[in-house]
Amino acid sequence: MTAFFRIDRVSRAFAPEITLGDRIAAKLGARVETRSLQAVNAVTLELAKGETLGLVGESGCGKSTLGRVAAGILPPSSGTVALDGKPVLLNGRKATTRIQTVFQDPFASLDPRMKVGETVAEGPVAHGLVSQAKAGEYVSEWFARVGLDPAFAGRYPHQFSGGQRQRIAIARALAMKPDLLICDEPVASLDVSIQAQILNLFLHLRRELNLTCLFISHDLSVVRHVSDRMAVMYLGRVVEQGETAQLFETPAHPYTRALLASVPKLTLDDEAIVHFEPIEGEIPSPLSPPPGCHFSPRCAFVQERCRREAPELREVQERRFAACHFSESLIEQGSSDFKGFDR
């Protein structure tokens, strides 16, 4: 059986980026890195139709880069992406409208000079999903579906709040009748109360339209709420992948486990002294990843072997994949204590 959506051994490297800091550093005589950066390294992911896969990891681990490659916005350095068996990229260009995206900052992704109704109508009209004559009606329908007053279609993006702009971005993506929606931190810049509204909207529309979805977020509780399966990235690689509930219950990779332990929990006991278990050290620079297992300098379970031999991502349990030499014993050790409430 071929997967509905398949990301196959995708890698993406970038030439070094010269930042302001680098320029200052160079002026002050410091050595500035010129090696290329492996943002995504041989990642394979599959999505079944109607499934939502959550992609988590800390800043810079390659989530957005992978998301952009998956969406056909950014060509991979190697590897392929296919929807329904057909490649998403043809001759370096996106070859399908069946994949649509929603990004973190809806203000940046909406054209400030275009009325939001026109923004929503543009794609569907250009691709013949609706005639120019029927466009107004079509837009009204989508506005209503995402909880916006259709009378707002004649306004400009700056006249909307962040939450409303995210609704517009969702309407624009869904009006293209996509089969796959790629969301990159769609609620990260929203207030809690607005975030809840958008998550509810997303869950409703997903069910109604039987959408398949790649959902990128650094927020573990958001991903736990919306995704059927999830993948955890560290330094450009997927280190663990599996069913969401199971992954939260018994993480099979030390990084996943440490990440879950780092998330502050809602503490309801006045007398509780919350015990933080921070992961030691910092995320290494992707320009000079450590030898062997990339997590070894910070891993609480590290053994001699880990520094020599990089673990492959392998099936450690049915439908569970992890890149650690010792996943089996970690699973045996049992559950993490990730709960929203910490009673």
Place this chain on the structure above:
Amino acid sequence: MTAVLEVRDLRTEFNTRAGVIRAVDDVSFTLKRGEILGLVGESGSGKSVTGFSLLGLVDPPGRITGGSIRLNGTELVGLPQSELRARRGKEIAMIFQDPIATLNPLLTIRKQMMMALEAHQHMTTKAAETRCIEVLQRVGIPDPAARIKAYPHEFSGGMRQRVAIAIALLHDPAVIVADEPTTALDVSIQAQILHEMRSLAAETGTAMIWISHDLATVSSLAKRLLVMYAGKVVEEGATGTVLRDPRHPYTRGLITSLPAIAKPGEDLLQIPGTTPSFLSLPPGCPFAPRCESAEASCDKMPETAQSDERMWRCHYPLGLSGPDPRGAQQ
């Protein structure tokens, strides 16, 4: 325990062309030695302006228009800038979300710390440097004696925030106002910093106001909690008590909006609508347009009510008949 900071009926306003924005409206609280007080609310609710007001850092067109701030018994409201400046950094210090805003990219960490020290204290260079290295060590900078010679860009985001915290600690201030200091950091780094800040407060007796929009972070750190909405404190109390059994409908809405406490995939109990603009607040309770419990009398501003060491500002407080943060959900 003695109060190091007492804030009464604080008001801060911005005179803009469109009208007067009262970003801080009748805010009162007390902070004890070594205590961590959480200040939560959504963006624009007035958390940062409250923090700036405490340090006398509100710039025109903003100004404090009423109330009192007593730091170690001294009234700060009305003090001339020169005297405020003498206290700022020494008795009360602030840490910001973006450490870049605090650090000068062109100066070494050593230079910046030495300048911060000398602003308030005459010390020999040797003693000053020893002090700088000591606080860097305290906030978890590895090999501080060597790292102090680095420039800010040579540090990661988390390390820069540690340096900003170290600078705030230089003079052992009585109070640190931390405005979303871990919001821009990764969770693994955030956990390290939360861990260190809490032991700091316990060991040095420095009191902290921890400003954040994240209830979970605040609840794992702060014993007491203030919830702000549209410039007002709408609820205050022991953190766990408030989160378990909120009195104010807005507090409850904030809690039930969190995916962390919901069953995966189920609808979140959301708050309808959006935060009102300060320029067009409803006449009475500012939360009324979004409030499920609103009644006709809510078009009058509710006074603060108090009992059992907690406070709320609502005509129809929740839960006086029993705890119920999410009804049948649990």
